[in-house]
Amino acid sequence: MAAVKETIDAVAALEKYAHGFTSDIEQEFAPRGLNADIVRFISEKKGEPEWMLEWRLAAYERWLAMEEPTWAAVKYEPVDYQDLFYYAAPKQKEGPKSLDEVDPEILEIYKKLGIPLKEQEVLAGVQGAPRVAVDAVFDSVSVVTTFKEELAKVGVIFMPISEALREYPELVRQYLGSVVPVSDNYFAALNSAVFSDGSFVYIPPGVRCPMELSTYFRINASQTGQFERTLIIADKGSYVSYLEGCTAPMRDENQLHAAVVEIVALDDAEVKYSTVQNWYPGDAEGKGGIYNFVTKRADCRGDRSKVSWTQVETGSAVTWKYPSCILKGDDSSGEFYSIAITNGHQQADTGTKMIHLGKNTKSRIIAKAVSAGKSDSTYRGLVSVHPKATGVRNFTQCDSLLIGKECGSHTIPYIEARNGSAQLEHEATTTRLSDDQLFYAQQRGLSQEEAVALLVNGFVRDVMQKLPMEFAVEAQKLVAISLEGSVG
Amino acid sequence: MSAAFNIDLTDAESFPSRRNEAWKYSDLKRWLREAPQPSPTAAVGAPGPFYDLGGDAIVFANGRAVGVTDFIASGEQTLRLRYISDAVGTGHSAGARVAVRAGAKLLLLETHEGAGSAYVAHNTLELDVAAGAEVTRVVLVEEPEDAISVSEAHVKVEAGGVYRQTIIATGAKLQRIETRLSHFAQGAHVQADGLYLLNGSRHTDLTSVVRHMEHDGTTSQLIKGVARDTARGVFQGKIVVERGADGTDARMGHHALIASERAEIDAKPELIIYADDVQCAHGNTVGTLDESALFYMEQRGIPAEEARALLTQAFLIEVIDRIEHEGAREVAREWLTARL
Numbered sequence: 002m003a004a005v006k007e008t009i010d011a012v013a014a015l016e017k018y019a020h021g022f023t024s025d026i027e028q029e030f031a032p033r034g035l036n037a038d039i040v041r042f043i044s045e046k047k048g049e050p051e052w053m054l055e056w057r058l059a060a061y062e063r064w065l066a067m068e069e070p071t072w073a074a075v076k077y078e079p080v081d082y083q084d085l086f087y088y089a090a091p092k093q094k095e096g097p098k099s100l101d102e103v104d105p106e107i108l109e110i111y112k113k114l115g116i117p118l119k120e121q122e123v124l125a126g127v128q129g130a131p132r133v134a135v136d137a138v139f140d141s142v143s144v145v146t147t148f149k150e151e152l153a154k155v156g157v158i159f160m161p162i163s164e165a166l167r168e169y170p171e172l173v174r175q176y177l178g179s180v181v182p183v184s185d186n187y188f189a190a191l192n193s194a195v196f197s198d199g200s201f202v203y204i205p206p207g208v209r210c211p212m213e214l215s216t217y218f219r220i221n222a223s224q225t226g227q228f229e230r231t232l233i234i235a236d237k238g239s240y241v242s243y244l245e246g247c248t249a250p251m252r253d254e255n256q257l258h259a260a261v262v263e264i265v266a267l268d269d270a271e272v273k274y275s276t277v278q279n280w281y282p283g284d285a286e287g288k289g290g291i292y293n294f295v296t297k298r299a300d301c302r303g304d305r306s307k308v309s310w311t312q313v314e315t316g317s318a319v320t321w322k323y324p325s326c327i328l329k330g331d332d333s334s335g336e337f338y339s340i341a342i343t344n345g346h347q348q349a350d351t352g353t354k355m356i357h358l359g360k361n362t363k364s365r366i367i368a369k370a371v372s373a374g375k376s377d378s379t380y381r382g383l384v385s386v387h388p389k390a391t392g393v394r395n396f397t398q399c400d401s402l403l404i405g406k407e408c409g410s411h412t413i414p415y416i417e418a419r420n421g422s423a424q425l426e427h428e429a430t431t432t433r434l435s436d437d438q439l440f441y442a443q444q445r446g447l448s449q450e451e452a453v454a455l456l457v458n459g460f461v462r463d464v465m466q467k468l469p470m471e472f473a474v475e476a477q478k479l480v481a482i483s484l485e486g487s488v489g
Numbered sequence: 490m491s492a493a494f495n496i497d498l499t500d501a502e503s504f505p506s507r508r509n510e511a512w513k514y515s516d517l518k519r520w521l522r523e524a525p526q527p528s529p530t531a532a533v534g535a536p537g538p539f540y541d542l543g544g545d546a547i548v549f550a551n552g553r554a555v556g557v558t559d560f561i562a563s564g565e566q567t568l569r570l571r572y573i574s575d576a577v578g579t580g581h582s583a584g585a586r587v588a589v590r591a592g593a594k595l596l597l598l599e600t601h602e603g604a605g606s607a608y609v610a611h612n613t614l615e616l617d618v619a620a621g622a623e624v625t626r627v628v629l630v631e632e633p634e635d636a637i638s639v640s641e642a643h644v645k646v647e648a649g650g651v652y653r654q655t656i657i658a659t660g661a662k663l664q665r666i667e668t669r670l671s672h673f674a675q676g677a678h679v680q681a682d683g684l685y686l687l688n689g690s691r692h693t694d695l696t697s698v699v700r701h702m703e704h705d706g707t708t709s710q711l712i713k714g715v716a717r718d719t720a721r722g723v724f725q726g727k728i729v730v731e732r733g734a735d736g737t738d739a740r741m742g743h744h745a746l747i748a749s750e751r752a753e754i755d756a757k758p759e760l761i762i763y764a765d766d767v768q769c770a771h772g773n774t775v776g777t778l779d780e781s782a783l784f785y786m787e788q789r790g791i792p793a794e795e796a797r798a799l800l801t802q803a804f805l806i807e808v809i810d811r812i813e814h815e816g817a818r819e820v821a822r823e824w825l826t827a828r829l
Binding site for chain 2: 072388401403404405406407408409410411412413414415416417418419420421422423424425426427428429430431432433
């Protein structure tokens, strides 16, 4: 009997992660390990200007002198940085001009993932369906970016950062590393040295980006790290909504993903950044899965600028991620909406930092954490008010839900107020799913798992509503899938 | 991180700095680079604020015990625990141990009476609350603006025990008042309140770690504080619910007023939870006095300064009102009012 149950559980675990397939793509790798030559190799591969190579080498030097942080409430096998491939790219002809030149197998992968890469396909869809421009990053390189021409008509630059470094070197140089400095932290330094691709977005003054922009990250090769770098610049009075999605194959090794996202918002600009993070979380025993060590930061440099982070974190074996806002401009505002769902042996230490520097700056934090199985989830956040920031307002709400006896949920908020006119509020609650509600739902004919999914979706609803439509649907399904097998 | 720091005043190596997460806002090493010279003997002097409530006494003068250092309570008793410091630029440590027998009731009145200047004091208290015992601890801390003091209380509450504490602090150059408390067995009830009122460049750090190790324990914590001038108030509260400590009900609230342009409040209320059948919540607010209430009072002819004092008192007094023992509550109320 026990064996039968074990088999059922094993099969259930296999089916849980729908994006776990691997694809056999002919790829080229940089030699294993990390040294200055690898940094040079990546820079050369990308045909980067000399200053960029120097920038990378300086970052590498800094990284060597730094120590891996240990303060997060996560435990993991140490990463052997010399045992990774830092560059893996599908073999292809130099710079495909159109989709026809892209390896059809890669296109097949994105099709399988449900990511529309063919513009005509998108256009041929249901009338009035939202159009989304996609930059597809496959391991270390961007394979295709859609709607580039149409976006260029309104002056929006949306392209792989490697391409931007060649076409708009001055623009990249001005902003790269200005939000997340090279030596900001261990993983940011590593990323600065070896990042191979990512997206670059520039929205000119007064332009409201005509469609949502999105990047879809896929790790495919084994034993590789993915280090992407995203830079978004919203010039005065512009608006953009940006989406990010990620998946990886199921492998029994741990893979490293250390990304950096930098956002600059000038006067009156608004950026909405949404993430649905669904990296492979490892199997039921906690074997394999992605280490997601990410630095995301927005600089509200201009007056009345606004940045809003929304994240749905369901994947990764270990997550270490704090999308933050530096509220420098007067009357600027920052928002952080987060859902973190952990199951199995997943560990997540995530939250945000709101640094209030400007006058009358506002921030709002809504974080919902759901822990199930043997997982651990931590909200770690900082709201800091500097002496010159008068009239600051912050509201923070952290709610945690525990499902089962073996999981953990922690809340660690820091408040540092150094101005008398600040008004800061924080509240947090931790509870479990209500037996009464579960009973009620089951009584109405729902299975236990459906009832849990329904209640959890209700619990995270405040944040779901902040997601763009096309992500919200996917995220809702993810919530149900992530919690499969968490009860009973 | 949750282990207590073993501070030894004779060994500068043992002083925590802001690199130690639990001492992030109270950098002892910054103010105390070297181990201080030992303090000379001091006289006991005036009888202390709780004298009129009678009972037994443990008294330390510059770390030296005047009589006993240990106390075992049975039946219904009152104990005054006095840490007297009267030194200039030197340091001293004191340690007391109190055990409360099963079913006993103890009123523990603790005072930190500081005179002199720039001294360093390190006090520890070990307190065991046996099954069904009840302890009310009220702590008044008054020290010179340039003193450094670290006080630690290690409290263990057994099954069905009741422990209530109220700490009232006015700060020093660096003042850390730490409570490490464990619900050692099921069904204990804990109230861990505190308030701070800081003027000038004073600093106080109320830190507490409450561990629920067994089921059905309750913890209620209310901390309120006011920081004026360039003062800095710190609250670090941690509630840990261990695996199996189901039925825990823990609530924590920290509310602070910044009453000047240059004062600072740092707060870190933590919940670390490993059991699912629990009710835990914390609330944390930092703000300033309500301008419309001030305006209303001024309109009614109350001078601005007085209106501020009244509103501040109304804000803080909630903590005093929660003191269970009437006599101790009235002493605390007068003590606070005199310092508003």
